[in-house]
Amino acid sequence: xxxxxxxxxxxxxxxxxxxxxxxxxxxxxxxxxxxxxxxxxxxxxxxxxxxxxxxxxxxxxxxxxxxxxxxxxxxxxxxxxxxxxxxxxxxxxxxxxxxxxxxxxxxxxxxxxxxxxxxxxx
Amino acid sequence: xxxxxxxxxxxxxxxxxxxxxxxxxxxxxxxxxxxxxxxxxxxxxxxxxxxxxxxxxxxxxxxxxxxxxxxxxxxxxxxxxxxxxxxxxxxxxxxxxxxxxxxxxxxxxxxxxxxxxxxxxxxxxxxxxxxxxxxxxxxxxxxxxxxxxxxxxxxxxxxxxxxxxxxxxxxxxxxxxxxxxxxxxxxxxxxxxxxxxxxxxxxxxxxxxxxxxxxxxxxxxxxxxxxxxxxxxxxxxxxxxxxxxxxxxxxxxxxxxxxxxxxxxxxxxxxxxxxxxxxxxxxxxxxxxxxxxxxxxxxxxxxxxxxxxxxxxxxxxxxxxxxxxxxxxxxxxxxxxxxxxxxxxxxxxxxxxxxxxxxxxxxxxxxxxxxxxxxxxxxxxxxxxxxxxxxxxxxxxxxxxxxxxxxxxxxxxxxxxxxxxxxxxxxxxxxxxxxxxxxxxxxxxxxxxxxxxxxxxxxxxxxxxxxxxxxxxxxxxxxxxxxxxxxxxxxxxxxxxxxxxxxxxxxxxxxxxxxxxxxxxxxxxxxxxxxxxxxxxxxxxxxxxxxxxxxxxxxxxxxxxxxxxxxxxxxxxxxxxxxxxxxxxxxxxxxxxxxxxxxxxxxxxxxxxxxxxxxxxxxxxxxxx
Amino acid sequence: xxxxxxxxxxxxxxxxxxxxxxxxxxxxxxxxxxxxxxxxxxxxxxxxxxxxxxxxxxxxxxxxxxxxxxxxxxxxxxxxxxxxxxxxxxxxxxxxxxxxxxxxxxxxxxxxxxxxxxxxxxxxxxxxxxxxxxxxxxxxxxxxxxxxxxxxxxxxxxxxxxxxxxxxxxxx
Numbered sequence: 001x002x003x004x005x006x007x008x009x010x011x012x013x014x015x016x017x018x019x020x021x022x023x024x025x026x027x028x029x030x031x032x033x034x035x036x037x038x039x040x041x042x043x044x045x046x047x048x049x050x051x052x053x054x055x056x057x058x059x060x061x062x063x064x065x066x067x068x069x070x071x072x073x074x075x076x077x078x079x080x081x082x083x084x085x086x087x088x089x090x091x092x093x094x095x096x097x098x099x100x101x102x103x104x105x106x107x108x109x110x111x112x113x114x115x116x117x118x119x120x121x122x
Numbered sequence: 123x124x125x126x127x128x129x130x131x132x133x134x135x136x137x138x139x140x141x142x143x144x145x146x147x148x149x150x151x152x153x154x155x156x157x158x159x160x161x162x163x164x165x166x167x168x169x170x171x172x173x174x175x176x177x178x179x180x181x182x183x184x185x186x187x188x189x190x191x192x193x194x195x196x197x198x199x200x201x202x203x204x205x206x207x208x209x210x211x212x213x214x215x216x217x218x219x220x221x222x223x224x225x226x227x228x229x230x231x232x233x234x235x236x237x238x239x240x241x242x243x244x245x246x247x248x249x250x251x252x253x254x255x256x257x258x259x260x261x262x263x264x265x266x267x268x269x270x271x272x273x274x275x276x277x278x279x280x281x282x283x284x285x286x287x288x289x290x291x292x293x294x295x296x297x298x299x300x301x302x303x304x305x306x307x308x309x310x311x312x313x314x315x316x317x318x319x320x321x322x323x324x325x326x327x328x329x330x331x332x333x334x335x336x337x338x339x340x341x342x343x344x345x346x347x348x349x350x351x352x353x354x355x356x357x358x359x360x361x362x363x364x365x366x367x368x369x370x371x372x373x374x375x376x377x378x379x380x381x382x383x384x385x386x387x388x389x390x391x392x393x394x395x396x397x398x399x400x401x402x403x404x405x406x407x408x409x410x411x412x413x414x415x416x417x418x419x420x421x422x423x424x425x426x427x428x429x430x431x432x433x434x435x436x437x438x439x440x441x442x443x444x445x446x447x448x449x450x451x452x453x454x455x456x457x458x459x460x461x462x463x464x465x466x467x468x469x470x471x472x473x474x475x476x477x478x479x480x481x482x483x484x485x486x487x488x489x490x491x492x493x494x495x496x497x498x499x500x501x502x503x504x505x506x507x508x509x510x511x512x513x514x515x516x517x518x519x520x521x522x523x524x525x526x527x528x529x530x531x532x533x534x535x536x537x538x539x540x541x542x543x544x545x546x547x548x549x550x551x552x553x554x555x556x557x558x559x560x561x562x563x564x565x566x567x568x569x570x571x572x573x574x575x576x577x578x579x580x581x582x583x584x585x586x587x588x589x590x591x592x593x594x595x596x597x598x599x600x601x602x603x604x605x606x607x608x609x610x611x612x613x614x615x616x617x618x619x620x621x622x623x624x625x626x627x628x629x630x631x632x633x634x635x636x637x638x639x640x641x642x643x644x645x646x647x648x649x650x651x652x653x654x655x656x657x658x659x660x661x662x663x664x665x666x667x668x669x670x671x672x673x674x675x676x677x678x679x680x681x682x683x684x685x686x687x688x689x690x691x692x693x694x695x696x697x698x699x700x701x702x703x704x705x706x707x708x709x710x711x712x713x714x715x716x717x718x719x720x721x722x723x724x725x726x727x728x729x730x731x732x733x734x735x736x737x738x739x740x741x742x743x744x745x746x747x
Numbered sequence: 748x749x750x751x752x753x754x755x756x757x758x759x760x761x762x763x764x765x766x767x768x769x770x771x772x773x774x775x776x777x778x779x780x781x782x783x784x785x786x787x788x789x790x791x792x793x794x795x796x797x798x799x800x801x802x803x804x805x806x807x808x809x810x811x812x813x814x815x816x817x818x819x820x821x822x823x824x825x826x827x828x829x830x831x832x833x834x835x836x837x838x839x840x841x842x843x844x845x846x847x848x849x850x851x852x853x854x855x856x857x858x859x860x861x862x863x864x865x866x867x868x869x870x871x872x873x874x875x876x877x878x879x880x881x882x883x884x885x886x887x888x889x890x891x892x893x894x895x896x897x898x899x900x901x902x903x904x905x906x907x908x909x910x911x912x913x914x915x916x917x918x919x
Contacts, residue, residue, distance in 0.1 A: 009550055013557075013568050016658045026621065033504045035777060035883045039364050041506070043621075044357035046687050046704030048848075049883050051713060052874040054623070059303055059875070075383025077881035079782050095491045099484045099513055114462045114469055419770050433771045441764050445757070452753050497770045502777060707848065 006045050028057055028070055041084065123181045125190050125262075128269035131175035135226065136259045137169035139252040146245040146252075151642030157233075157240050161248070165233050168255075172226040176219055180210045188279055191272040191363050192216060198281035200650065203665075208292030209282055214416060214432070215268035217295055222262060224299050224429065225255045228307040228332075234648040238328050246314030247307070254294040254306055257442075261435050281651070284679055284686055290350035294343060301340025302373045302408035307332050308380075309405035312398045313447060322394045326387035329401065331740050333384060338736035339378040344370055345729040356689040356702050358621070358717040360725070363510045365420040368489045369411025372482055376404040379478035380740070386468045389533060392460040393468075395451075396475070402447050409440050419493060422728050466535060470528030477521050515566055518609060522573035525602050526580045545583055562617045570613050597742065601735025608728035611721045619720040625711040632714070638662040639716060652679040657703050659690075672701040698722045778902040779881050786894045790879045792869035795846055795854070804895070807845070811898075813842045814889040815865070816882050818849040819857035819877045824886045827904035828861045833863035834910055839917045846870040847877060847885050850869065890916065 029043035034050045042050045042057075053074075060070050074082050086092045142164050182190050183206045186199040196213045197206055205649035208520040211220045229251040238244065256438060262268070315325045347370065348360040361367065380400040386393045414420050417433025462469050488505045495501050553572045562568055588594040624632055632639045643658040655676040662669050675688035692699040700717040749787045789804040806812070815831060817824040835842055844865035849872070858868075871877050880889060881900075890899040890913060898916060901909055 002577055005547070006550070009554065013565065013572075027805075031506075031508050035508065037837050039362070040357065042360070043623075046137050046713065048707050051706060052878060055873070056875050056878045059343070063734055074878075076785065077782075077878065078779055078883065079502060083396045083507035084504050085512070086503045086505055090492075091495060091499065092503065095487060095505065095509075097208075098487055099480065100160075102483050103480045106479060110472050113472065114464045280768050413767070417771060418775060419773060430771050434768075437764065437767055437771070444760060448753070448756060448760075452749060493770045493773070494766055497766050500781070741862075 024067060025057060025061060026066060028061075029054060031071070032057075032074065033082050033084055035078060035082060123189075124178050124187050125269040125271050128175050128178040128182075129263070129267075131171045131178060132259060132263060132269075134171045135168055135175065135222070136166050136256060136263070138171065139226075139255045139259070142168065142252045143175075143249050146249045149245055155239075157241055157244060161245075162233065163219055163247070165230050167229040169226055172223050176210070176223050179216060179219060180207060182269075183207065183209045186279065188277070189271055189275045190268070191270050192268045193280045194272055194276055196259070196282055197279040199278060199283065201287075202290065204292060205282060205287050211295050211299075212282055212286060213268070215262070215266045216231075217299070218258065218266050220296065220299055221303050222255060224249065224303040225258065225306055228304055232307050232311070232332070235242060236328055236332075238324055240318065240320055240324065242318035242322075243314050243320045243328075244309075247311045248316050250310035250313050251307060254310065257439055261439070265431060284677070284684070285354055287356050288350055289352070290346050294346045294350060295345055297339050298343030298370055300342050301336050301338075301377075302370070302405075302411070304332065304336035304339065305373060305377065305401075305404040305408055308401040309447075313450050313686075316398060316450055319454070322387055324326045325391055325394075326384050326397065329397075330381065330384050330388065333377060333381045334736045334739040337374070337381060337732050338740070340370070340377060340515050341729065341733035341736065343373060345726065345733070348729075349726060352722070353689070353691065356687045358596050358689070358700050358702075358715070359718060360722075363488070363507045365489050366415050368485045369414050372407045372411060372485055373404050375482045375485070376400055376407055379475045379482075380404060382471045382474045384480075385472050385559045390470075391468050391534070392458060392462070393472075394458055395455050396460075398451065398455070400475075402451070406440070406444060407486075409436065409443065413437055413440055414489065420489075446677065463534060465531055467528070467531045467533045470524060470531060471526070473524055477517065480517065481514060484510065488513075491624060514571070519566070519569045519573050520605065522570070522609060524579050525605065526573070526577045528740075529584070529598060529602070538635035545580050546576055549579045552579070556614075560614070560617050567613055567617065570609060574606050574610040574613065576602060581606060597735040597738035599735075600738060601732050604728050604732030604735065605729070608725065610734060611724045611728055612736070615719065615721050615725060616693050616719075618720045620716075622716045624714055625706060626714050627710050627712070634716075635717065636664055638664060639714070641712070641714070652677045654678075655705075659701060659714075661699060661701070661716070670699055672699065674701045674703045676703065676705060693723065696720060697722065767804070779883070780900045780902055782881065783900060786899050787891055787897060788879050789875055789876045792845065792876055795844075795851075795868035800871075801867070806841075809893055811840045811893065812891045812895075813840055813902070813913065814845060814880060814891065815842060816845045816847045816871075816877055816880070816885045816887045818847045818885055819853040820849065821847075821885050823904040825857075825861070827886055827906075828864075830905045830907065830910050831864040832862050834913060835866075837914060837917060838914045841866040844868045845877065845880075847871060847882070848874045 016024075020071055025095050026043065030041050032042040032053065034040045034045040034047060034053075036049050037045050037047050040050075042053050057070060060073065066075070071083055071087070075087070080087060086095060144159065145158075145161055145164065146664040149161065169534070179190075181187075182193045183197050184203070186193065186197060186206070188194040188197075192213055192215050193209075196216070197209045201209070209216070211217045229248060233244065233248055236244070271375070297529070310328050311325070311332075314320075320328075344367075347367070351362070352358075352360040380397065382391050383397050383400060387397045388541065413436040416436060417430065417432065422672055462472060488509055492503050492505055495503060548573065552575050553568075556575075557568065562571070581599050584594055584599045585596075585603065588596050588599055620636070622634055622637075625634055626639070626641045628641055628644050630641050632641075638661070640660040640662075641657065642660055644655065646653065646655045648654075654674050655678075657675075659670060659672045659674070660669060669734065670692050672690040672692055674690040677686045677688060678684075679686070687702050688703045689700055691701075697718060700719055702715045703712045706713050763789075787803060789802055791800045791802050793800050812905070813834065817828075831842060834840060842865050844867070846868065849870070851870075854870075874882075880887075884902070886904050888899075888901040888905055888909075889897060892898050
């Protein structure tokens, strides 16, 4: 009974999650760095530049641009510096994969530390 | 006048740390097992003089003695007293003086209150700590002297950056410094323990209260910093994954790992070398953070005025520190047999350390990667919130689950326990009820919700059990409870936050799906050193028909000419209404940002509960002694 | 074994510290001056005085073009203006001015006072077209070669050194 409940709940959550939707404009602006204001996102910034970018992003969304196309457009003009989410390029491979790699290494170390005892117990 | 006093006091402090090193070295050779009185006396003297030097600078700020360039640059005679006082540690030089005060204070406290009947260990700790004190004094006196003079003496000071004039920010640096500078004492103790070959259990018991203490203050420091960012920066957020924030998070993660693994060491179950490494790393990360912040190589919201020579000094210090500690570690560390039973308490603590170190590495890589890329290839990239959220958030789910289940297991033994128990089903029901209201669709967020509720309920259950059965570790229960709540409220806040951005003219109305906003009026007048523009807004909640009056502000300061945007926040128990406005150039329009931020107070409260567990840990130690 | 470990750790750390040492000299403030070599987008710009627009593709096909973004409210623009006048005498170069977020009256007054170095004058009242050029603060100046590749970007006012650099590129 409990197991059925458990499985059905997770199934429900999983199915329900497929339709995740987000406000695209908000998501894009939160991912853009305001170049003139020390580490703020475009979404948070009140600067003149940020306000222009906001209306350009609005235009692009209106013209049917996809999220990635807007990032591409802006990083062509301003460099990858403008993106808070570094694109998955060759020079960023280490940034994206090194953490997972190190996590796995840590797991292996712990596995060996605790495995030794199990063998002993037998 | 004051300047001479300050420099004299500092020189005496330097002299005493030199003497302390000298005397301690000599004492190491003698046979008797008592630390002589003169070492205690010199340590007290050192504390008195370093505090005097700090009070001298404080006096300089309070009486506005502009003959000291540090006072001139960071104060103003019309500034309120609180900010004159906080100006003492508001600048690079002053905060470095605070650093040294805390180094000395911990050296003193360790000598007097950490009575562990191991003279060699005690003396070596004092020696290492005084090496740190001496080096930082040299840095202070020759590179960043807070007492340097200015001639001719100006009549008025330059004032403090307006966004730094805030009560939360006045107490933020001292809290944070006690946290991460306090970690210096177990850095010194770790090196001392290696050289003097201290018994492992003793070492664990000696450093435990210091780790809890620094962790407690670090947690509070981060909390106060976030509160400041939320109320003062006017962006509506409280954590931005900014490099400066990251530098305070990195030592915190290590401290968290450390006081978990100390528990294992205390029971003589191994991890000696690992605890030593963590102790060394914590202070090292604090210095790395200081380097990143003070050298100015990072582009951040919080950057201090910077100067490359500072960076060079801190880097040199860091190199010496790291290389000599690694050398000492390899020379003196002994190989030990670490064996852990699968599914024992120590196994789960190991897993905790695994996660903490992973979090640390993510933050470290995210912070340093742009620097490396820029230096090696000249490519500039930004690593911001989307990166950290993407990499870290999924790992919170297993962490929450392990925090719930781990404590159920016993030391050494390896019996399996029922994990999905009644508490878990209660939590699932609560989750489903919440899901019914909030209708969240993101899988990661939902799983985070389930497991944070599970942790919270389980902790409540343990709390109840703790009263019947004294063997349950109450400080663990409280801290885990706080962490569960924190993640729960951050998730709920993330789901239910509303953010609306639009342009309005005076007199106009904006009709949103849940709110009606009316821009009633605008006023502008001149206050002291700035011009203020205050908007008057009525916000009607269409559901419950409650009206709120909010008055966001734009301030234009004249010296230097800067604009700041003051958010107007209506904070009630459950939810904050957060309004900012900014002018749109060449038009009558104003850009208005309305944010509804539910459960902000609960987020602050959760962190506070989290930190309480640390206090309890300190008191428990004292009671035992 | 222990020794090897020590050597590896030291080597890694020396590398890290070396990078940190070198990073002290990194430029602290970001600008887009390094983003050159890309092809210019085709952008429609509004004429400053007459009605209508022109496309950047259609103009001066066999010449170097210098785009200058300016406004009358920008003090450094005033400072660099005499350098633009100097460059406007160059036969191989056409200067296109883009008047940025400005009022027409004060822009006209500005040119009457200081002279008009621009072959074509365009305007960008809401600043949106300038995003296509990667502008984030003015004055900014972009040099385009005959195949409409971006050769140089100058963020901030042009000084005499920049003028000479542009001349030498153009006359090559």
